[in-house]
Amino acid sequence: MNGIFDLPRISKLVxxxxxxxxxxxxxxxxxYTNTSVQLAYEAFTNFDGSNEHLIIQTVRLPRALIAASIGASLAIAGVYMQTLTKNPLAEPGILGINAGASFAVVSVLTFFQVSSLSIFTWVSFLGATxxxxxVYFVGGIGRQGLTPMQLTLAGAALTALFSSFTQGILTTNEAALDQALFWLSGSVQGRKLEILASVFPYLVIGWVLALIVAPMMNVIAMGDDVAKGLGLKVGLLKITVGIIAILLAGGSVAVAGPIGFIxxxxxxIARRLIGTDHRWLVPFAGLLGGILLLAADIGAxxxxxPQEVPVGVMTALIGTPYFIYIARKGVHKG
Incomplete structure (x- = not known):
């Protein structure tokens, strides 16, 4: 039942x-625009150029695909960051990815007056990277090398630094604040399919790498010493996990802004439903991440x-109670 051909787990995935x-x-x-399943079907099979068909093809379809892709990417990145740092509250932001991307976007807005979403995409990806x-360089300084504690501390320090810089810029530039506020809250609204297409190859590489190293993550989850004893190249694996986090979380932030809690x-949730074997956990978490972000976006x-709430606000509303539960459970265990 623990093998790769595990029918109960396959059923859950399906x-x-x-x-x-x-x-x-x-x-x-x-x-907001009233449509139906029949109208959506006709928009792809018998497009007539109507307003409803245009909205379905150019607004809602890209939005749905972006939400599914970004939710999956953030969830998978979260799985790897929690395993690597052995911190149940770790997320992609622990590497300073969100803060670095936000600082890069706000800097470009302020000093270059750029307002193009496509430029935001590449600037935020660069800042995240x-x-x-x-964080990896700073966390690896010292005799012990890149330990989970040093990685977490380096990420927290850099996040605080970039966040301070970002807030400082915004307080002195009201125009940048108005433009950046919606992006900083995280949203899939108004994103074009071209923006997803520009980073989608990087997301796919991240997904494939995540599946390839999944069996090795089962070993490193037992501890670095055990993993080294079994012949695993721990340093190389940690670098690979960092690359996965950069590709998935960096690409996600580039497209939709910083979306937390997923x-x-x-x-x-995925571990509770399917177990800790990363061969199953990674794809299952990806599916659940897509589901959560889609559900949050529909609710938004x-x-x-007729106004919309940024999806980042919705994920915060959904995720905060569960986050508190996880934190309290961790404290009681300690």
Whole structure:
């Protein structure tokens, strides 16, 4: 039952995948503009150029695909960060990825008056990458090398530094504040499919790498000493996990801005439902991450209709109670 051909786990994956597809369909159909399943079907099979068909093809379909891809990426990155740092509250932001991307975007807004979403994408990806590489470098300084504690501390320090810089810039530039505020809250609204396409190859590479190293993560989860004793190249694996986090979390932030909590809560839910074997945990967490972000985005359309709540706010509303539960449970265990 613990092998790769585990029928109960396969069944869970299949059911979860079907639910994800269902939510993608709901995301395409539901919204402020009244549409139906039939209208959505006709938009792809018999496009007539109507306003409803245009909205379905150019707004809702990209939005649904972006939410599914970003949710999956953040969840998988969260699984690896929690395993690597042995911190149940770790998420992609622990590498300073969110803070680095935010600082890069706000800096470009302030000093270069750039407002293009496509430019934001690459600037935020660059900022996220530089921040993560810096955390790895700082965390690896010292005799003990890159330990989970040093990585966590380096990430927290760099996050605080970049966040302070970002807030400092925004307090002195009201125009940048107005432009950056919606992006900083995290949103899939208004994102074009071209923006996802520009980083999608990097997300795919991250997903493939995550699946390839999944068996090795089962070993390193037992501790670095055990992993080294079994012949695992721990240093190389940690670098690979860092690359995965940069590709998945950096690409996600580049497309949708910093969206929190998915990388924290989904790995815990996935472990409860499917176990700790990363061969199953990684794809299952990816599916659940896509489901959560899609559900949050659909809900964001109705709370203050006709206006919309940024999906980052919705994930915070959903994730905060579970985050508190995880934190309290961890404290009681300690």
């Amino acid at each position: 059911v979860t995948a079907i639910f994800l597809i269902l939510l993608i369909g709901m995301s395409i159909v539901f919204g 530089i921040a993560a590489l810096t 990388g924290i809560i989904i790995p815990h 359309r109705y709370i203050v209709m």
